[in-house]
Every structure is written in structure tokens, then in C-alpha cells.
Amino acid sequence: MQFAYSDEQQMLRDSVERFGEEEWNAADRLKRLAEGPAGGRRRWAKMAELGWLALPISESEGGLGGGPVEVMAIMEGIGRHLMTEAYASHCVLAPALMRGGGEHCAVLLEQLGAGAIRIAAALIEDSGFDPASIRTEALADGGGVRLSGTKIHVEDGADADWFLVSARTSGSVGSRDGIGLFLVPCDADGLDVRRFRSVDGHRHASLVLRGVSATPVGQVGEAADRIDLAMDRAILAVLAESVGSMEAALAATLDYVRTRQQFGAPIGTFQAVQHKLVDMSLACEEARALTMVATAQYAQTASDAALVAAAKVRVAQCGIAVTQQAVQLHGGVGTSEELVVSHHLRRQMMLELAFGDASFHKARFADASFR
Template identity: 40%
Template sequence: MDFDFSSEQAQLKESVERFVAASYGSLENREAMRKLPGGFDNRIWEGYAELGLLGMPFAEEDGGFGGGPVETMIAMEAIGRNLALEPYLSTGVLAATAIRLGADAAQKEQLIPAIAEGTLRISLAWQEPQARYDLANITTTARPQGDAYILNGRKDLVLNGDTAGMLILSARTAGKPCEPDGITLFLVPADAQGVMISGYGSQDGGRLADVVLNDVVAQPLGPVGGGHAILERVIEAGIAAVAAEAVGSMEALHALTVDYLKTRKQFGVAISTFQTLQHKAVDMLLMLEQARSMAYYATMMVEAEDAEERRAALSAVKVQINRSARFIGQTAVQLHGGIGMTMEYIGAHHFKRLAVIETQFGDTAFHLARVTKAGGLIATT
């Protein structure tokens, strides 16, 4: 199997990595941008649009650039390597996947050009306080009223929800809580009457929001009652994206650690000469390469037609990504000593982002249970 990038993908990789690295450059720059309104620099977001990253997920006939999972992997790895703060995951992956799979022609015509130009950011609101990782555990209600629906309920931990111009929300139009049937996705302007958004910072330097809906008028995105299948595909795309982001972050953290071992001295010699620490660094590299192979696997499987096969594959990816993220993060802190947990050191911020990724879209126990229920990835005889 050929894992080499095409010439266009190689050019994209070079352009994105150069742009993101130049936009950040240092921890001081990142911290200054994190303190801006919304938690990121809008000029960098405009740069994403100029590079074509925001139109990349959409088909050319819909006004996009016809990119796919490989192009998303390339962008997310650069984002992870540089701890970028822009809401690319929320708009360019999650919302873009929901629109690509669920929106009708009129909605695509309205939304895609604005997203591609960088003038519209959209956040996906699916998590509720009682649901944990169960996509079907939805108590937000939607009752029909004329040609529209009236939404009531609450969504928590909405990624970049406080800077979004539009929300994509899951709500129940039929059925009981925890039933996949009867879930519908809705488009809701962030400034719609009855929408209350409360933003706050996350542990990794990003932004989250809680959203309360009181008699909000909304239009469906996709078929009424068919939202669960779309939502599952969206979360799978999110898993593939954060897998690539984690690889970029782990690669950067491993490089920082090796460099520290070469410069830190004890007893008059660099501690990189100590065999035990060399073995630790090699163990980090092995876990990084295992994660990289699973990120490639996620890219291959995220568009697979067989839903059960795809579901098991993405859960297996998340299990390995979580394990690698924890091992590399903890080992890096151990090898750095006290500086590894100092907020003035970029390595500590990689550690925090990897810790958040470990629980994003499902923790290790949740996805391991799904892989076990599916009978693993290799059929037994």
C-alpha cells in the first residue's frame, strides 16, 4: 500500500506547516493570542481561508476544493505540532462533516461559501450533562411549529461555541432518551432569540461554551429523525482529526524531550548519555510511531462504507492514540523534571493538550468496550 503523498498533498503539507509555524513561533505568541477576544487571532483564521483550508472539506461542485481525509490529517498534524488555537476542528472538521453529509442544496449554497471565506464559524453542540459519550442520550427537545421547530434544552462543552456565528445542535423530535431513532440535527444562528451562550476557557488553552435553548426557532439539517447516523459520522471524523493532531503534538513533545536530554547536564555530562534515559526516549518514539500508524489507519477508514467496520476501526484508533498520548506526556514530564509542568515551558502545554485529547470524543475505557463488543478488528475463526 502506498502511503506517499501526492504532489498536491506534499505541497499542502509544506504550505500549512510553514504558515502555522510562522504564525506562532513561540509560547509567548501563543499566550498573547489566547488572551485575545475569542481566544485566537482572527488574522490567522483569515490565513486559513487564503490557504484554502476552510473550503477544503467540501466538494468542488458545492463551492469547495474537494479535499478529503488525507488533507484534513495534514492540516491537523500541523495544528497539533504548533498547538494552534484557531477553531479548525470545530468548523473545518465537525461542522463541515455535518454540512457535507446532511445539508440540502440550499443550505450548502448558503453556508459553504461563507465558511470557505472565513466569515462564518460553526460549532457542533451535541453533548449534554447526563450523556457522557452516548450520542443518543439527548433530552433537548424539538417540537414542530409550522415549517420550523421549537427547541428547548441545554448543551455543554461546545467547542468554540462562544465565537460561532451558527450552531449545529442535536435534538429529539421523537422517541425516548438513549434511543438512536428520533434524533434530528438543527441549524441555529448563535444570535437567535432564546439562545444563551456562556463561554469559558478550557484546560488546554482553547475555548468551550455552554448553550441554553429556550423556545428557539430552528430549521432541520438533514432528514428529520435521521440525525444520529450523521452525528456518528461527524464524531468519527473528529476522532480521525484529533488522532492526527495528537501525532503532531506528540512528535513535538518527543523532540523537545530529546533536545532537553542533550543539553541538561548532571555530574558534568549530558543526561542523554545515561542508558536508562535513552531507553525512555526510545520508548516514547515507539509509542509515537504506533500512534502515527493508527492515525493513518483512521484516515483510511473514516470514509469506509461499512458502518460497523468503520465504528470499530475508529474506536481502536482512539484507544491507541489515548494510550500513546498518556505515555508520551507522562514520560516527557518525568524526563524533564520540574520544568515539565511549568506553564512557562511549551512542553507543559503539549502535555495539557494531549491530556484533553485523551477524553475528547470518548476515553480509553469507552472505546475499548466498543472494540470488544465488535469482536476486535480481526475476525476470529
Template identity: 35%
Template sequence: MNFDLSEDEEMLKALTERFVTDHYDHDSRRAFLSEPNGFSGTNWALLGELGLIAAPFPEDMGGLGLDATGIATVFEALGRGLVVEPLAEAVVLAGRLFAMTASDALRDEWLDALISGERRLALAHAEAGARDGSIWVETAAEARGDGFALNGAKPFSIAGGGADGYIVTARLSGAPGDADGIALFLVGADAPGLAARDWTAADGSRATALTLENVALGAEARLSGGLDAIARADELAGLARSAEALGIMQRLFDDTLDYLRTRDQFGAPLGSFQAIQHRMAEQYIAIEQSRALIDYALVSWGSADFARTVQGARAFIADASLKLGHEMIQFHGGMGVTDELAIGSGHKRLLVLSRWPESPLASLDRYAAALN
């Protein structure tokens, strides 16, 4: 299925591919991951200048208003380049969530800086008591005077390293597993009572564990909505993650195909053996199935079916991408699991994408429930 890109989308696609070509190779990627926040601050500023950070934000808020087709196109290109800058986490999810839920006063204070890349937010929602995407919020928001006091822990703020603020879920009422009674709050990284400890995820990116002890917030720090707002923001973010995974799948497949054509074993190229050809054909089919499911989601953009189709694409791609990564490592042997090749690095990124925010099985359960 072919989708015609708008002039702006074609430009952003070209900019993304040029960014990857000019700034990324395997050695530079490893260097970016070793920086304090797990990515290049210089690259982040450049992404702001190129308009890639502004792309998912609505036009009436100063963004480019890129639709689902444009988002999928950009993130597939980012995936092929194994780009480590956290655009899906910090922009498509946290940034858009803020834009959707913040008051006019907070938007005036934060939005321009978020769109330009001068500031960055991260979502702090998952807690230790949650199991595979289930609802579990123990962090409490207690009304105090004209504001709130937050107490609790958020150990899994993805891409939280060096963030300027966090969108924190906290419970106003109810039990930890209740869907109702949860509110969103904007907490600045320098808020008294907030302690942040960065840790390294499997793909080398930085996540953050937050501890909140009597973090005092004014009433204006409360954002509108709750879990429903996160779900809406995660529809497009889920598409971005799946498109990134598709790009990585294609990159690992292409790299492995080149390797099989040039690596001799038993007096012939590895790729000449029929058993290997069949296994590569199976993975090619998996890539095309993944692409078709993303296309199916794009067709439903703007309709009530979009969330369901994105969930279905994610359920399939999260599982298929890991299987592809395992196969590509198998073909490379021991070198495939090292950081010396893009194969190992890409597989680690696929591992994180497949488990964030839930496992493929949990996504499949949600998709099945939506069908029923």
C-alpha cells in the same frame, strides 16, 4: 508505510508548515489563547485565504475535497505547531456535518462563508446527563405551527466561542437515552431565546454552554439525519484529532530529546543515562505505533472499515499520547507543567483531545464492539 500525496496535498502540507513557521512560536501561541475566542481571528482569516478551511469540504460544494491522507498530513503538521485555531472542531466536524445535512437553501446562505472562514459553526450535542460518550439528549424540539421550538441545555459545545451558529441535537420523540427520535437543527448565534456562556477548557481553548428557552425555528432550520450523520462526520474528524495528537507527540518528544542532550546532571547529560534512554525508546515506539494505526486507517479510506480503524487508532493514541505527555513532563521536572514551555501546553491539548468526545476506554469499547 508511505503514501504518495497529490500535488494539491503536497501544496497544502507546505502551506501548513509555512503557516506554522511564520505565525507560531510559544509566546504568540499564548497570546492567541488569550484572545476572546481562544484563537487568533487574523490567523483564521489567513487559513481561509490559504485554502486550509476549504480543504475538507467536497469539491462540488466549493471545497478542495481533501481525502483522508491529506487530512492526516495537514493535521499532523498543525499538531507539531501546537496550533490553537479550531479546524478539527469547526471545520472537519461541524462544517462538514452542515454540508452533509443542510438543504440547498441553507447551503446557499451559509456554505460559501463557511468555506472562506467568514462564518463558523460549532456542534452542540453533549449534555450533562451523558456519561463518557453515551447517548443522552434531553433537549426537546416541539413542533409548533410550521416550525419548532427548542428547549434545553448544551453545556459542552467545543470551540463554540464566537461561533456564528450551532448545530444542535434535539429530541422529537423517545426517552433521553434512545438513539432514535433525535434531529439536527441549525440555530443562529443571535436567535431569540438562545443564551451562550463561554468557558475555558483545560488546554486554554474556549467552549460554550448553551441554554435554549423557546427558541423558535422555521422548518427550514431542521437538517437531515440525526446521530447517524454526526457519526459519519466524526469519522474524518476523529482521524484529524488523532493526527493532531500524533503531531503533538512528535513535538514533545523532539523538544524533550533536545533537552536531555543539553541538560547536565551529576556531571553528565541527562540523555546519557541508560534508564532515561530506555524510557525515551519506549515513547519513540509509542509514536511509531500511533503512526502505523493512522496509516492503517488511511488504507481503509472509502471502505466500510474506515470508521472501525479510526476508532481503533483513536483508542490507542488517546491513551498513548497522555502517557507520553506524562513522561516528557517527568523528564523536565517542575518546569514541565508550566505554560513557559511547549511541554506543558502540548500535554494540556493532548488531555482535551484524549477526552473529546469520549475517553480512551470508551473508544476501546466501541472498537471491540465493531470487531465483534
């Protein structure tokens, strides 16, 4: 397969590299993490000025109408520089869920593209990653809807201004019928937002909803297919992030083994070390190829569930293998906060779980393959 970025896509990729070098230089990483939400808001405003936030939003809703390949160009750089800005969650997943959802969605998406607000998707409950396995109820209340239930993990939800909550209007747990999407502001009455930070520096949340007033997105009770397609687009984004991260970890390791001396010679000259580096390089190439194929397929014919699921499983395996080996080749110092390879490993561990773990996607692959 021949794959190359167009001139415009390469310019976008280069702009992400410049931003990453300025804002997320490895030597300043701990300082950036210590800035907390204030630093995140400053960088988010810069990303809005560069047009990145509006890129995945359709032109009809005030965005730039960028596709999966353009998103891939951005996400590679986000992964390479380990940016904690929640681009995949807020700018890829949320607009895909809200597309064509009504005038109120178009207004919010325009604000999202301008960097004025952030929107996070609350889809996961304690029954696993299947978006149909939900118990949160959406009950009619006069002319509106009220939500009651719990969402145990909202990806990058700690700093969101709005939540896209999946809830059941009818049917039993596991049924794809009767699932709706609803918009809830972060300060809504009856909403308890519990924020926490994960090992990779990203800020997530869990939600408890007690009769929270909400606004429907799209056709009530028919959101299952919308969620599947949106999740696949978000998965492609994190695959590109994973590729950028593992390639950066490999590059850092190559620099290290060329300079680290043992027995009077650089450890990179040892055959055992060279074999490990070859394995890491092959894993990076395999992950890149899978990501390119899945992204190109989605861009041309929308989602191929089996292909996306297979890519999610295998790219995650490659990312973990590469970054674990990077830490090992650095020795004990590889586990330290000060060395960037340890941060790449932590991010790969979280990316493995983002939008479905290996068990969920293996089952999804089997289901899609034998339909």
C-alpha cells in the same frame, strides 16, 4: 503498510509548517494566547486565504472536496505547533454533519469556507458521549421547530456564529430513532451561550435552549447515522493532531536531554533516560501507524467504527504517555507555562476527551466487533 503523502498533500503539509512557524512559534506562544479572540480572527482569515477552511467541504457545496488524508496533513501541523484555531470542530465536523442538508446548508458552508462564519456542533448532554443519549426536544411550532434543552459541552463553541444542535423529535433517551439536527444562530432568542476556556487554551461553550427557533438539517428525525459518520471523520482529524503534538514533545525533549548537564555529562547519555526516550519514540510510531491505517480505511470505504474506536483509545493513551514523560524528563521546569511541553500535555489531556473518552470508545469497539 506503505503510506506517503502525494506531492500535493506534501505541499499542503509544508504550508501548515510555514504558517505554524510564523504564527505559533513556541517562544511566542504565551503572547499568542494573550491575544484572545482578536488574534484568532486574524489567523482564521489567513487560513481562509490559504484555502484550508474550504478544503473539507464538498465541491458541490462550494468547497475543494478534500478527503481525510488531506485533513490529516493539516491537522498534524496544527498539533505540532499547538494551534488553538478550531479546525477539526468548525471545518471537519460541521461540514460533515451538514453535507447534503439542503440549500440553506450549502449557503452557510460556502461562507464557512470563505472564513466569514464559524459553525460548532452541540451534541453532548449530561448523559455521556453517546449522541443518542439526548433529552433536548424539538417541538413543531406552526411551520417551524423550537428547541428546548441543555448542551453541557460544545467543542470550540465560544466563537461560533451558528450551532448545529441535535434534538429529539420522537423516541426515548438512548434510541437512535427520532434524532434530528438543527441550525441555530448564536444570537437567537431564547439561547443562552455560556463561554469558557479550557486548560489547553481552546474556547468552548455550553448552551441552554428555551424554545429556540431552529432550521432542520436534512431529513428530520433521521440524523443518527449522519452524526456517527461525521464524528468519525472529526476523530480522525484529532488523531492526526495528537500525533503531531506528541512528536513535537518528543523532539523538544531530545533537544533538552542533549544539552542538560548532570554529573558532568548530558542527561541524554544516561541509560535510564535513553530507555524512556525509546519508549516515547515507539509510542509515537504506534500512534502514527494507527492514525494512518484508520484514515486510509475511511478514505477508501468510509467508516470502520471498530477501527476508529480502537485508534481513538490507543492514540490517546500514547499521547498522554509521551507528553507526561516529556514533562518528567524536563524536571520541575517542565510544568511551567513558559515551557512548551507542558502545553502539549494539556492539549493531549483534552484530546483524550474530544469526541468521546476511552470508556465510550471501548464500548463502541465491543459493540461494532460483535455485530
